Amino acid sequence: MSLPAPFLAEVNRLIPRQRRFDDPLSTLAFGTDASFYRLIPKLVVRVESEAEVVRLLELASAHRVPVTFRAAGTSLSGQAISDSLLIVLGDHWNDREIRDQGAQIRLQPGVIGAQANAALAPFRRKIGPDPASINACKIGGIVANNASGMCCGTAQNSYHTLAGMRLVLADGSVLDTEDAASIEAFQARHGELLEQLARLGRETRANQPLAARIRHKYRLKNTTGLSLNALIDFDQPLDILSHLLVGSEGTLGFISAVTYRTVPDHPHKASALLVFPEVESCCRAVTLLKHQPVSAVELLDRRSLRSVQDKPGMPEWVKALSNGACALLIESRAASQSLLHEQLAQIMAALAPFPLEKRVDFSEDPAVYDLLWKIRKDTFPAVGAVRQTGTTVIIEDVTFPVEQLAEGVKGLLALFDKHGYFEAIIFGHALEGNLHFVFTQGFDDPLQVARYEAFMQDVAQLVAVEFGGSLKAEHGTGRNMAPFVELEWGADAYQLMWRIKRLLDPLGILNPDVVLSEDPEIHLKHLKPLPAADVIVDKCIECGFCEPVCPSKELTLSPRQRIVIWRDIQARRRRGEDTAALEREYRYQGVDTCAATGLCAQRCPVGINTGDLVRKLRARTATHQATADWLAGHFAMALKGTRLSLLAADAARRLLGAPLLTKVSARLRQASGQRLPQWTPAMPQAVQPIRIAPTVEDDRPRVVYLAACVSRAMGPACSDGEQATLVDKTRALLEKGGFQVVFPANQDSLCCGQPFASKGYPAQGDAKREELVAALLAASRGGLDPIYCDTSPCTLRLLQDGLDPRLQLFDPVKFIRERLLERLEFHPQAEPVAVHVTCSTQHLGEAQGLIDIVRRCTTEVVVPEGIHCCGFAGDKGFTTPELNAHALRSLKEAVQHCAEGISTSRTCEVGLSQHGGIDYHGLVYLVDRVTRPSARY
Structure with missing residues (x-):
């Protein structure tokens, strides 16, 4: 059924x-x-303000239109999809306010978890939740799913570190628990609702068997069902309400x-990997470690190892x-190195009685503990990478006492x-009894669906009934476990959840069939097809981790969405359907607006x-061979x-002036069907x-200067304060560092081939x-001399x-870092x-190297948040x-106080200068500006 016409008319008036x-396609x-x-x-x-959300919910309530909210869409249990109205967060949900030297932070739901931690880093604080998706997931999803992670446990999740919340109910009512005026207005309008919440709390606390069950369930890591612990932990209805939303x-x-x-982010850490000969002794060690100063204990079964x-890179x-x-991967963190060493000695003394098959001792060396954590983090993608095309990867998430x-x-x-999942692996956050198991599953065959259903029924019995555990520890109930909530919780708790749902969402418009569903087979419906599309992308699990770094996300498609659409096109073709219209639209949305720079990888x-x-x-x-x-x-x-x-x-x-030429160019571009470039x-x-003087041999070390074709053609803009070309500036800096600069022969004929490859002409x-490699071999005397390429x-x-x-090929960052720093004296500028x-x-791999070099040059370095790719992409x-x-829509605000911008690509600098409002070089x-030759050279 379509959405009601009056509802659509109102939405059309409200949202551009x-x-x-x-x-x-969309x-x-x-x-x-x-x-x-x-x-x-x-x-x-796509909403950009709370006022829009309020009005949309008012309209949805009036017309009984189901609504689902989405932040980043990294949810694993089916809670961020809809066949009705899907509301997604736009750009303007990124505000954050740090309070009391980082002791608290107020965040809007569009802030990515890692961005919140980056803001808190100067205070050595962080938010409690640390989900594996923290570089992609957003605060709205973290709170709405009560996500946790490897170090979070139960004590530091959103529920237990919540200090305040601003929320909108199904009828559009707004409550800010930190605003006295908002509280007063809400109490006046919703006094009866608050009284009923208080009554539910009193009844639940008075029901001793139910209260005891709730306390037991939340002694464990648990996100199955609604947060009934709010009725036990609080007696004030506003506290109950805000914690129920978590x-x-x-x-x-x-x-x-x-x-x-927030919680401390201790700077000193060490990790160890201990391999036990069998599961039993490994798990006994976990029980003991529960009382030791550890921040994370990850279990890996033999299948996962x-x-x-x-x-590549795994130890033999x-x-x-x-x-x-x-195995157990153990991490300990501390505020000081001496305290850390005390903790490590205490941990190893406690584990001394256990026989070990292999032991990698605690190390503070980043290379060592990064390798140990790589073993853990590579397990999930390892299963995904070997699965059969057309199957999906399922990661389940349970808790045992x-x-x-x-x-x-x-x-x-x-x-x-029993069920033939021989590729399945187990790993997890052992301190909390929280295990993830990963397996591959096909849904294109009724027998496979039946196998999955039988398996999940057995898992539910094992975890929820036999062990009294949680079927969802941190991934949220979603559709995946909605039919099993009553099995896990029992009838009384289950009916209590429905009472809460009907109290706060009496029309049932908010995310129906998620968490609570009256359909016992909802977990077997709307299963996602993953048809073969292309060997390049067939392993995609559509997790969305790629999306934050994609420059076209929210303009057209993200990498995940490009793959989704291409999969659908291929499936339609195989069914004999006409895909011409969809492919025409995909040409712009999926192909033309992709920067193809590969940050998604x-x-x-x-x-x-x-x-x-x-x-x-x-x-x-490509038709212009x-x-x-x-x-x-x-x-x-x-x-x-x-x-x-x-x-x-x-x-x-010069003839028309820049403002008029900009307008004329825009009109000509439009008239040409977007074929002419925009000035x-x-x-x-x-x-x-380039004027190349004959090389005269001297005692200076030689460097071959490979000037990119853009450097040989494109100089500074007419308005740029720097009018020296990149080639001249580079040659001057290299000579300042004591190098003799030589150029390859026939330089204007040379090209790395990138312009051809990016346009779809790989052979050329x-x-x-x-051809260029051959010229560089000749110019470098068979590789004797280093080669400096001025464009990354x-x-x-x-x-x-x-x-x-x-x-020996160097980009500007690596050459300056390895060959020039010691030859120059830096006198940093204040700007x-x-x-x-x-x-x-x-x-x-030179991102940090670039930032470190710039830090030598100036007392303040600005790296704008959220800009990973400028989208210029050569000539786009x-x-x-x-x-x-x-x-670059957010660039100007971030850099307007800077004297200039720095990059390592001439074409990128064109767009950065235009949209940043400052000159990029x-x-x-x-x-060159802040250095002089070192007296040692």
């Missing part, structure tokens, strides 16, 4: 068209969260802001472990064998680079043409060809790359897929400097300027 989505794209369910919303609305998964109201009491033992000893081995952990582990292992648990898929699709439709061949063969002429175009553009600026005041001026790109994207392009091992870490710099800032504008400009 660009924030309403009802077309088939609704399908939003129909996916990280779970194995799919519902296609009839309408998606873990309610959007079924009781919308969380507009939350205030946390086996899943990662062949991955992992393969040699016995079949029954079970910690004193019965060994029996629980053995019970799960027996169920894996860095966040993806299974390493998927959606940009690789996009380049493959571009190659399929002859032109690409000509350009590759006549590159010097093409570069000359670029210079002439820039000269013509600058002549037009902006940040447009570079043309650069004259590879040919240019090989070109460096990355040359290093990808392997580079001739004789060549603040903004830093943009390009995608290629991140891929090269000219050809698809809306991508660049969208990616290559790193060498800043380094």
